[in-house]
Amino acid sequence: MEKNTKKVIIDIKDLKKSFGNQKVLDGITLQLHEEENLVVLGKSGSGKSVLIKCIVNLLEHDEGSIVVGDYELTDINEEDLVEVRKKIGFLFQGAALYDSMTVRENLTFALSRLNKSFSKKEINNKIVEALDNVGLPDSIDKMPSELSGGMKKRIGLARTLVVNPKIILYDEPTTGLDPITSYEISHLINDTKAKFNNASIIITHDINCVKTVADRIVMIKEGTVYKEGNLEEFIKDEDPYIQSFFK
Amino acid sequence: MSKKHHQANKLSLNLSSFIPTLKEKGILFFMDVANVVAYLKIVFRNLFAKRFEFQEFLKQCYQIGNKSVGLISITGIIIGLVLTIQSRPPLVDFGAVAMLPGMVAISIIREMGPVITALICAGKIGSSMGAELGSMRVSEQIDAMEVSNTNPINFLIIPRVLAATVMIPVLTLYADAIGIFGSWLGINIKDSISIKLFLNQAFTQVDFMDIVPAVIKSFFFGAVIGLVGCYKGYNAGRGTESVGIAANSAVVTASLLLIIVDLIAVQVTDLL
Ligand SMILES: Nc1ncnc2c1ncn2[C@@H]1O[C@H](COP(=O)(O)OP(=O)(O)OP(=O)(O)O)[C@@H](O)[C@H]1O
Numbered sequence: 001m002e003k004n005t006k007k008v009i010i011d012i013k014d015l016k017k018s019f020g021n022q023k024v025l026d027g028i029t030l031q032l033h034e035e036e037n038l039v040v041l042g043k044s045g046s047g048k049s050v051l052i053k054c055i056v057n058l059l060e061h062d063e064g065s066i067v068v069g070d071y072e073l074t075d076i077n078e079e080d081l082v083e084v085r086k087k088i089g090f091l092f093q094g095a096a097l098y099d100s101m102t103v104r105e106n107l108t109f110a111l112s113r114l115n116k117s118f119s120k121k122e123i124n125n126k127i128v129e130a131l132d133n134v135g136l137p138d139s140i141d142k143m144p145s146e147l148s149g150g151m152k153k154r155i156g157l158a159r160t161l162v163v164n165p166k167i168i169l170y171d172e173p174t175t176g177l178d179p180i181t182s183y184e185i186s187h188l189i190n191d192t193k194a195k196f197n198n199a200s201i202i203i204t205h206d207i208n209c210v211k212t213v214a215d216r217i218v219m220i221k222e223g224t225v226y227k228e229g230n231l232e233e234f235i236k237d238e239d240p241y242i243q244s245f246f247k
Numbered sequence: 248m249s250k251k252h253h254q255a256n257k258l259s260l261n262l263s264s265f266i267p268t269l270k271e272k273g274i275l276f277f278m279d280v281a282n283v284v285a286y287l288k289i290v291f292r293n294l295f296a297k298r299f300e301f302q303e304f305l306k307q308c309y310q311i312g313n314k315s316v317g318l319i320s321i322t323g324i325i326i327g328l329v330l331t332i333q334s335r336p337p338l339v340d341f342g343a344v345a346m347l348p349g350m351v352a353i354s355i356i357r358e359m360g361p362v363i364t365a366l367i368c369a370g371k372i373g374s375s376m377g378a379e380l381g382s383m384r385v386s387e388q389i390d391a392m393e394v395s396n397t398n399p400i401n402f403l404i405i406p407r408v409l410a411a412t413v414m415i416p417v418l419t420l421y422a423d424a425i426g427i428f429g430s431w432l433g434i435n436i437k438d439s440i441s442i443k444l445f446l447n448q449a450f451t452q453v454d455f456m457d458i459v460p461a462v463i464k465s466f467f468f469g470a471v472i473g474l475v476g477c478y479k480g481y482n483a484g485r486g487t488e489s490v491g492i493a494a495n496s497a498v499v500t501a502s503l504l505l506i507i508v509d510l511i512a513v514q515v516t517d518l519l
């Protein structure tokens with residue numbers, strides 16, 4: 001695999017995380033470069049969601065180090081953590097839309113918390129554009145309870161993308177979507193990157209999505225990095241465990 | 248004899264399995280205490296340090312009032328009625344029926360109003376805070392807030408705690424008024440007395456020092472309801488069943504604490 005010459009913006013070294021006696025992450029080392037789509041593969045329950053939650057410090061890691069931009073997350077203070085989180089957009093596996101707010105308010109909330117001053121019109125334009133991108137312009141005044149699971153997921157994606165973050169962490173962006181929408185979302189991830197040059201970590205089991213978005217792939221097994229490489233290297237690999245993902 | 252022996256044996260068996268669980272429970276209890284202390288510390292630190300979410304505060308005030316005003320009206324009237332009807336016969340025996348309005352008013356203002364309001368709100372408001380924050384925790388909405396630069400303590404907990412602290416006294420005064428009105432209705436079942444005369448009789452006996460401690464007490468009641476409801480919801484576990492557990496234990500804990508606070512308040516007022 002050729003060396004990526006771009007700057008490293010997330011640098012994870014020997015990351016360990018346990019819940020009680022259960023070791024979930026047992027020494028993960030990986031890097032994310034600028035303008036790169038990194039796909040993380042792994043069985044259900046292998047700790048993928050835990051990994052990206054550690055990156056935004058929603059979960060505190062036990063050992064190892066995580067560096068995001070210029071900040072080391074171990075014992076980070078509150079102000080620095082705010083700076084880290086401003087750079088990062090996070091799509092939750094379950095979308096995590098705010099139940100008590102409409103779709104519009106959900107997106108407005110994300111925008112208004114950036115501490116930048118947008119005019120009402122700017123906010124409105126951004127929201128309409130973000131909803132257009134995920135193909136749901138009509139649901140702007142709906143409540144989350146009125147949306148289907150897949151629609152929630154897409155609104156969650158719109159809420160993540162509307163603030164235009166430098167780094168995006170996608171937790172299964174296409175799971176539960178039909179093939180057509182999955183295809184569109186995969187391309188949306190690429191288009192976003194082409195337009196704004198952001199870097200992303202994409203957790204997914206959807207091989208079509210992997211094929212569309214992956215610049216590089218990391219596979220996690222038993223809490224460590226099992227294999228790292230580009231798509232070709234993974235497809236060519238004869239290891240049955242790896243092959244079972246690419247069937 | 249053999250039966251006795253058997254029983255003793257059973258007892259010792261139970262004890263030996265009881266002591267480790269007791270130890271475990273003890274550890275869990277102290278962990279809980281530590282968590283509560285940490286929680287209170289964070290809440291108080293955020294109370295003064297950070298930007299205040301005024302919109303959320305108003306929204307919560309409205310919701311607390313809106314949710315509980317109906318229930319408090321009905322309960323207030325009935326409490327007033329019942330107190331009056333029950334107190335009347337002994338007072339008639341002593342020929343002191345003119346004391347009835349004052350007596351009922353005092354017991355409503357000093358005790359029934361604040362406590363009944365607080366207990367109703369613990370059931371209505373405490374549980375809904377527990378359930379709401381609990382479901383936000385379970386569905387990762389609180390996490391989502393945190394990653395979009397919103398301190399959930401600041402945005403969710405402080406407005407709720409403050410709203411409860413402000414609104415419970417207001418609702419208490421309202422319950423007092425309704426209860427006293429209910430008392431007037433109660434008197435009018437047997438007697439006929441104008442509301443003006445009734446209020447006159449009632450408030451010659453009510454002292455300023457009856458009202459002030461009761462209002463102060465109800466501020467604490469409000470704070471307890473808000474703090475407990477939010478604590479239980481905010482610290483809910485991971486599965487959906489945690490939402491129910493959070494709501495339920497919010498009500499139970501808040502009600503118990505309210506009674507304890509009431510006891511302390513009575514002792515303190517007694518000293519004054
Ligand atoms: N907050 C937590 N407390 C306790 N255990 C947790 C917590 N979060 C995750 N776990 C445990 O960590 C393990 C990994 O969970 P994680 O959600 O990261 O899996 P995943 O790789 O994302 O799986 P999936 O593909 O199904 O989403 C699971 O066994 C889970 O039970």
Ligand SMILES: [Mg+2]
Nearest residue numbers: 048049093171
């Ligand atoms: Mg996951």
